[in-house]
Amino acid sequence: MSKIIDTLGRREVLVAVMVICAFFTFTNYIFLPNPIISFAAVSITSWSSIISLFSVGLGVIITLRYNAIKVLKKEKEWYWPAWFLFLAISMYLVGMTLNTDSDIYAWLFRNVLGALGATTESLVGLFCFTAAYRAFKVRNWDATILLVVALIVMIGRNVPIGGMISPSIPALGNWLLDFPNTGANRGIRFILGIAAMGYSVRILLGRERGA
């Protein structure tokens, strides 16, 4: 049994599995569909989606285990992990027994989870103000260009005030977005795309140690 487990975990076997999966999905996407390749590609893709479902479950279990250990060992401020576990399990039980369209589940989502999530996100908005005062300084020409463009986009495109001052402000903002920004963005995309393709090929050839 341990021999089978070791064999399944060998680098050569794993690379072979990866190459087979990648071959079918890549070929189906790029070339004209062939019934056999198409069937294999669709099957492998749907299987991969199903495995992802179980991976989500693994993530949940790891998180619960991590917090449960903290509670059992009575580490510092262990009551917070305990509260976390209580809520996670309660939410799960409510969702599975009463269903997600029940009043309780919807109430928890809207008034607790939704409120907390949205407020946490809005904290970054508040931090923008202190950052604007303390960090956004014109230390050199690059920072100056960045800041000037940001201000034109903010006033010209984000809010109507730029248009109320002068129509050329939103026009300039649109021009910056349409041409220089698009050029730079595409250049970065090409570089990242070619690098990603090279990295993918290295993974499939088994040359990437970290993967």
Next chain:
Amino acid sequence: MAFEIGTLVALAMTLCVYSYVLYKDTPLFDFAVNTFLGLSVGNVAVIATKSIQGNVLSKISAGDYIYIIPTILGLLVFFRLSDKYKNLSRLSIAVMFGTGTGLGLARTWHSGVSRHLEGTIAGVLASKDAFSLFNNLIVVIGIITTMLYFTFTEYYNKPLPSFVKRVGRIFIMISFGAQFGAVILSRMAALSGRILFIVRALGIG
């Protein structure tokens, strides 16, 4: 003014989070963070379980026995928790990796590179007047100088005229400036939305 319990609770949660910035790091904030995390994880677990029940187990019970294979592969993922049998989980991860890599490779070329190349060339060829040609050439110069800025570094000992790198850097700064402006809009909108909720919850707006 009549308060709904739900609105009161949402308002209380909002103020717990804001206590961090308006006062200091308090147990109220820790309470809010752990509540958020607990409910999020619970929700993830519910959605995952329901998806497995509805889309995997139901297929097998309907007679589509080939789905036993991905179910077994999915269950192998849990061996990651065991030090002794960890290797079994690597097979499932290899399937996900291979599929993602194959799709990513195809996707990156088509959507990441070739369509943008087409768009750039088409833009230049379709220029109707000198101004639009100038604008489209700006895009081309931006692409070339940005790529050269990243590719030709000192490491490769291929010195570029410094003005080419300088131009590339300017284009990159313009792009970052535009992204910065958009992110400010995003964050400000989130804050504005929350303030609207507080105003409505207090019944003053």
Next chain:
Amino acid sequence: MVLNRRIIYGSVILLMAIPYLFPIVLPLTISDPTLDSYNTMEDIDDGAVVLLTVETDASRLAEMESGIIAMARYVASRNFKLVIVSSVTDQGPLVTQEYIEPVLEEYGLEYGVDYVHLGFVPGKGVAYAAMAEDIRSVVQKDFRGTELDSIPMMENINRAEDIDLLITIDSSSGMMYSISYFGTPYGTPIVASAVASCFILRYADYKAGMIQGIIGGLTGFAEFEKLINRPGMGTAGLSSLTVGHLIVLGLIILGNVEYLRDRSKGDA
């Protein structure tokens, strides 16, 4: 000058609340990405099959809520056959349940006849690729637990070729996967309603014609509300947003004036 951050935060919250107490209507110009989105959707016939991907979670609701409601109102008024699914975020089904379905029901749409909610399909890009080839390979039952084959609306809907339009409500990577697995290989027209940070990242895709239109950020949602003649939270939030931007502008100028003054003192 050192400004206490609590004073800044408290003042900002109060100042941004004022426009909600004393509403000001600001003139709004419709931008090209929003107009193109609207025109693309208008060009699709009533009763067409629309895949609506909801890729936003609770954290982004403060920004996205106005966009979600406006889009829900529009698609409901057009009698599209809606197939709603989420793949990037597990909270998408709950957002659909709480914010989109009530609007659809308000417009008299019937579940199973006018719209179907498929729930969460994990795998992100892999899920999109699978759904483009064969929806039933990854989804057997809808979010309510009903077999897809027993839902009348889903009879002839199974692949990307059966979809006339893809609308993505996006706060992460919904646009990227829509373009890669529906737009590029199958030519499915795509319209997005996205947070501003995603809007700017995908702007080059919009300029290249890979996505037909993007309604980006609260400003974009306000523009869309104006186009569909249903002012809502987007329009209401515009003046508060303006106040916030002016405060940021003022703080940047103040901070830089002090910095340049200190730097010249240091040089002198």
